[in-house]
Amino acid sequence: MAEIVLEQDNPGLKSLCDEFRANNKIPPEKFELYQVKRGLRNPDGTGVMAGLTMICNVHGYLIADGERIPDEGKLTYRGIDVNDIVNGCMAENRFGYEEVAWLLLFGELPTREQLQTFSRTLNSYRELPEYFAEDMIIKAPSKNIMNKLARSVLALYSYDENPDDTSLENNMRQAIQLIARLPTIMTYAYQVKRRHFDKKSMYFHPIDPKHSTAQSILNAIRPDRNFTDEEAKLLDLCLILHAEHGGGNNSTFTARVLSSTGTDTYSAIAAAIGSLKGPRHGGANHRVMMMMNDIMENVHNWEDETELSGYLDKIVRGEAADHSGLIYGMGHAVYTLSDPRAVILKSKARKLAEEKDMLKKFELFERVEKLSPDAFAKVKGERKVISANVDFYSGLVYEMLGIPSDLYTPLFAISRIAGWCAHRMEEMETCGRIMRPAYRSLSKSRPYLPLEERNRE
Incomplete structure (x- = not known):
């Protein structure tokens, strides 16, 4: 093998990646066979219980007879509804x-x-x-x-x-x-x-x-x-x-x-x-704005729900936007009927859009929110209850505040710290114990080969 130059388009580096791919395949059915909860998620999408906390509760569904039932979202900090915190500060006109x-x-x-x-x-x-x-x-x-x-x-x-x-x-x-x-x-x-x-x-x-x-x-x-x-x-x-x-x-x-x-x-x-x-976590708000800019460039009539719906179908099929198949800002691991943070931000975004003469853009966001569940249902063949999450409207609010896109995700970190x-x-x-989950090994025992016996043609 020739000397490997570690540059992205170099054939030598590509051969290394081919070597990795050939020896690191885990068939998806193996996860089900061994009951491995990928992403620490249960089969119904709920999170694996990993600890106890008094700091925050995120409520997005009910469980009845083992079935997950969609419910309005609720977020509490130390037991206090975040809506009450927001309304209390607004009533006293303070930060x-x-x-x-x-x-x-x-x-x-x-x-x-x-x-x-x-x-x-x-x-x-x-x-x-x-x-x-x-x-x-x-x-x-x-x-x-x-x-x-x-x-x-x-x-x-x-x-x-x-x-x-x-x-x-x-x-x-x-x-x-x-x-x-x-x-x-x-x-x-x-x-x-x-x-x-x-x-x-x-x-x-x-x-x-x-x-x-x-x-x-x-x-x-x-x-x-x-x-x-x-x-x-x-x-x-x-x-x-x-x-x-x-x-x-x-x-x-x-x-x-x-x-x-x-x-x-x-x-x-x-x-x-x-x-x-x-981008699957805090970077999503920036991805939302990139996706919406792509929609605005490629959908000629923003008010035509048929045209917009057709383009959303292409996004879900991976044929448009960043080809990920994702409509960023839609859906959440816990929230089903609503994300309370998105509900609050949406109400503020509408008022600000009216003041900033950006109402048409805001209404496009509303249409994407409305039509996205149908796009997933048509393309994926299943209808799940999904709603806009906080990332869907936060980037728009930041844009209307004149905050550059470079700071969308960093602002998330500033808050979340x-x-x-x-x-x-x-x-x-x-807690007092180091976290140590288990991974099941799929490798099989095999002998160590001397260097001269390792030809793989």
């Missing part, structure tokens, strides 16, 4: 993400004094360690902000005088500092990406200690630092809705798996960010 972070971390709603102290504490830690931005972000730009978030979180280990202490006190300190710093890392990484890869101006605005998390983000990404209170409160709403979603979602489970080993906070959170980056940290501490304080 709510900091309150939600406290609730997730500590288990109770904060008093006014506790909330004020906690918000001041977060603001005091928004600045990055000295020379961190220069050494870790500016000197090593990344095309993908999620990649830079993960690398920067790992790098913070080196700036921590006590990084490996896994006591509750140290985990709590690290959690609060990360919740405060991650938005700053995100906005710095975005500015550097703009300058290095997009050849646009880079600007770093001073951090205002009076700003909420949502305000600090808009302050950092707007060239003129101008934003309305309504815009900031809508972004705050997005942060609230993304802050937590139970221990079974992939990124939170990742954080819990690593935490069960006793590793440091930075390793666990960086891994969770890596999980969220995937509160939930990740809460689950990390719960795992370490209440």
Whole structure:
């Protein structure tokens, strides 16, 4: 075999991949034969029970006589309906993400004094360690902000005088500092990406200690630092809705798996960010917007449901959009009749669309949501109860807020870090066992062959 050049289109590398494919085939029927629950999913699509939590509950269906019955979705943080949290903050016309972070971390709603102290504490830690931005972000730009978030979180280990202490006190300190710093890392990484890869101006605005998390983000990404209170409160709403979603979602489970080993906070959170980056998880909101842009380019009359339905059929058949066969933003592992986060965002998106003269675009989203179940039924031959999930409308809301697509998934991470940290501490304080699921081996015993006997022609 000639020397292998590790470039994607090189024949030598292709031969290595052919070698892998030839020796790494597992027939799908084997999973059923050995009752292996792929993706830690039961045959009915429900998740395998892997732990207990007091942090969050995601309700999307009922079980009766062993059958899963669709139901309206409900999301509760520490037992409190997220709708009640949102409505409570709106009634008092105030920001709510900091309150939600406290609730997730500590288990109770904060008093006014506790909330004020906690918000001041977060603001005091928004600045990055000295020379961190220069050494870790500016000197090593990344095309993908999620990649830079993960690398920067790992790098913070080196700036921590006590990084490996896994006591509750140290985990709590690290959690609060990360919740405060991650938005700053995100906005710095975005500015550097703009300058290095997009050849646009880079600007770093001073951090205002009076700003909420949502305000600090808009302050950092707007060239003129101008934003309305309504815009900031809508972004705050997005942060609230993304802050937590139970221990079974992939990124939170990742954080819990690593935490069960006793590793440091930075390793666990960086891994969770890596999980969220995937298009089947947090990256879906960006994929939704890419898909919708493709639909807008290829469907001539957005109001013609027959034409739109035909194109959705092509998407499900893998003949259009990214050829994945997926209508991004439709369906969820738990929710059936509705995703409460999507319901809330949709109502806000309509109001904002009217103000931004983007109502036709919003109504196209509504039609895709309405017609998608029929497309799956026609192409797949089965009718499942599916509804829009939070990713379907979040990207549209971000676009209407003037937030660049580079930040759609990173904003998810900025929100979710509160939930990740809460689950990390719960795992370490209440479980006490390393996670160790089993995999059944399908390899058969065979003899070791001397090198000269290994010719495979």
